[in-house]
Amino acid sequence: MATPAQDIAISPNRLARTVSNTLSVSPTATFHSPPNSFGGAGFVRTRTTGEKQLKPFDTQDIKILLLENVNESGRQKLAEQGYQVEALKTSLPEEELIEKIRDVHVIGIRSKTKLNERVLREAKNLIVVGCFCIGTNQVDLEYAAKHGIAVFNSPFANSRSVAELVIGEIIVLARQLGDRSNELHNGTWNKVSSGCWEIRGKTLGIIGYGHIGSQLSVLAEAMGMSVIYYDVVNLMALGTATQVPTLEQLLNEADFVTCHVPELPETKNMISAPQFEHMKKGSYLINASRGSVIDIPALINASRSGKIAGAALDVYPSEPAANGDYFTNSLNQWAEELRSLKNIILSPHIGGSTEEAQRAIGFEVSEALIRYVNSGATLGAVNLPEVTLRSLTLEERNHARIIYIHHNVPGVLRKVNEILGDHNVDKQITDNKNEVAYLMADISNVNSSDIKEISDNLEGLSSRILTRVLF
Numbered sequence: 001m002a003t004p005a006q007d008i009a010i011s012p013n014r015l016a017r018t019v020s021n022t023l024s025v026s027p028t029a030t031f032h033s034p035p036n037s038f039g040g041a042g043f044v045r046t047r048t049t050g051e052k053q054l055k056p057f058d059t060q061d062i063k064i065l066l067l068e069n070v071n072e073s074g075r076q077k078l079a080e081q082g083y084q085v086e087a088l089k090t091s092l093p094e095e096e097l098i099e100k101i102r103d104v105h106v107i108g109i110r111s112k113t114k115l116n117e118r119v120l121r122e123a124k125n126l127i128v129v130g131c132f133c134i135g136t137n138q139v140d141l142e143y144a145a146k147h148g149i150a151v152f153n154s155p156f157a158n159s160r161s162v163a164e165l166v167i168g169e170i171i172v173l174a175r176q177l178g179d180r181s182n183e184l185h186n187g188t189w190n191k192v193s194s195g196c197w198e199i200r201g202k203t204l205g206i207i208g209y210g211h212i213g214s215q216l217s218v219l220a221e222a223m224g225m226s227v228i229y230y231d232v233v234n235l236m237a238l239g240t241a242t243q244v245p246t247l248e249q250l251l252n253e254a255d256f257v258t259c260h261v262p263e264l265p266e267t268k269n270m271i272s273a274p275q276f277e278h279m280k281k282g283s284y285l286i287n288a289s290r291g292s293v294i295d296i297p298a299l300i301n302a303s304r305s306g307k308i309a310g311a312a313l314d315v316y317p318s319e320p321a322a323n324g325d326y327f328t329n330s331l332n333q334w335a336e337e338l339r340s341l342k343n344i345i346l347s348p349h350i351g352g353s354t355e356e357a358q359r360a361i362g363f364e365v366s367e368a369l370i371r372y373v374n375s376g377a378t379l380g381a382v383n384l385p386e387v388t389l390r391s392l393t394l395e396e397r398n399h400a401r402i403i404y405i406h407h408n409v410p411g412v413l414r415k416v417n418e419i420l421g422d423h424n425v426d427k428q429i430t431d432n433k434n435e436v437a438y439l440m441a442d443i444s445n446v447n448s449s450d451i452k453e454i455s456d457n458l459e460g461l462s463s464r465i466l467t468r469v470l471f
């Protein structure tokens with residue numbers, strides 16, 4: 001069983017001052033509302049300039065929408081904070097998503113929900129997206145960053161699950177097990193050895209030697225395969241695996257080719273007709289990365305011509321929002337042809353769908369969301385610089401934490417510090433990523449009118465993307 005990530009000990013509600021590096025706090029600790037004039041919590045300033053909320057932060061004000069059946073471990077952790085959590089089993093059609101996203105501060109999704117510019121533009125209150133999965137290609141990361149919306153994911157909690165599925169598929173393909181099973185389900189006994197192989201001694205070619213590819217490399221070698229891999233980055237080989245300099249070389253040499261690259265413009269149709277030409281006759285192709293990586297009509301041709309002896313697909317160019325009919329409703333021209341191929345395994349994007357992986361992802365991403373919402377820490381964010389400040393102690397009363405997300409242009413720090421400089425800045429940190437910078441500062445001995453003044457002045461700067469003040 002997976003070890004759940006360490007519990008973050010954050011007392012529900014009114015906790016802004018207690019969070020940040022709260023991992024060090026005893027799980028049994030409870031925090032009382034510090035006796036200052038703001039009720040001791042903090043407030044979230046929304047991204048809409050017209051609708052300013054200058055009120056102490058209370059977790060109960062935070063609205064969260066979880067889509068795509070995010071694991072209960074994540075939902076529960078968020079609910080324990082006192083947040084208002086709505087959890088749906090499926091993703092939503094774009095128009096419904098737009099309606100729902102307008103209202104929420106946090107959205108949790110998996111791989112299906114497309115948070116493109118059109119959707120994010122409507123998300124006026126959104127401060128953070130949690131991708132309860134590895135891939136973040138479904139989110140317009142750049143638009144989100146430029147509008148002060150942090151995005152978190154779980155970088156490797158389901159890697160092992162994907163690697164194990166691929167190992168299973170290699171053996172199933174090599175033995176034509178899918179076809180034999182289907183035949184017998186339909187009443188036909190078809191005992192054959194022709195074209196069936198052991199995987200021992202065969203060469204596995206891994207495209208993309210990241211978290212999943214490298215994990216798979218170790219498992220495959222343990223089963224007697226030789227491993228070669230191709231990656232745009234020069235990476236340390238595990239075991240006796242060998243990096244090859246070109247994709248063509250990998251395709252020329254591998255008996256099994258498996259794709260583990262992210263969805264990027266450069267990986268779109270990475271395996272198409274010319275690449276099938278390079279593959280060995282009778283080799284196999286596996287794709288558990290993204291549907292855009294393989295040109296399916298080219299795969300159909302390669303299978304029909306006998307160039308490849310089998311394939312396994314876990315991902316598709318378009319995938320449905322919910323379980324149910326797929327191919328019957330599919331608009332894809334190739335759906336029928338794909339289904340009729342010999343020795344082809346079609347699975348419904350289940351590479352990361354294990355109890356272990358989903359539970360671990362639920363813990364990991366919800367913890368990142370809690371840290372961000374309650375303390376502004378961006379550790380692990382994929383689209384913002386990673387910034388944190390130590391948590392405030394109970395002794396540090398009358399503090400406010402300023403979070404100022406701004407355009408990364410010259411002269412901002414001088415202006416920000418002119419605003420903060422009249423107060424006692426206990427600590428401050430800033431960093432940038434591309435065009436966006438993230439500043440955090442803890443100010444002590446401030447009262448409500450100080451906080452209002454600081455907030456208004458920061459909001460007035462032209463560099464401002466998003467200001468939050470937690471107190």
Ligand SMILES: NC(=O)C1=CN([C@@H]2O[C@H](COP(=O)(O)OP(=O)(O)OC[C@H]3O[C@@H](n4cnc5c(N)ncnc54)[C@H](O)[C@@H]3O)[C@@H](O)[C@H]2O)C=CC1
Nearest residue numbers: 134135208209210211212231232260261262288289351352
């Ligand atoms: N089927 C499923 O349920 C799952 C699918 N995935 C997919 O698998 C992908 C890979 O996952 P990880 O291994 O965790 O990602 P990773 O980021 O750890 O590794 C990806 C590797 O691909 C390499 N790469 C990028 N562009 C390349 C190119 N043009 N040519 C060759 N190599 C290239 C990178 O340098 C990196 O080493 C994810 O992006 C996601 O889309 C991930 C988890 C579950």
Ligand SMILES: O=C(O)C(=O)COP(=O)(O)O
Nearest residue numbers: 110111112133134135352
């Ligand atoms: O983690 C990923 O990137 C995956 O592809 C798995 O996606 P899912 O959580 O099953 O929608």
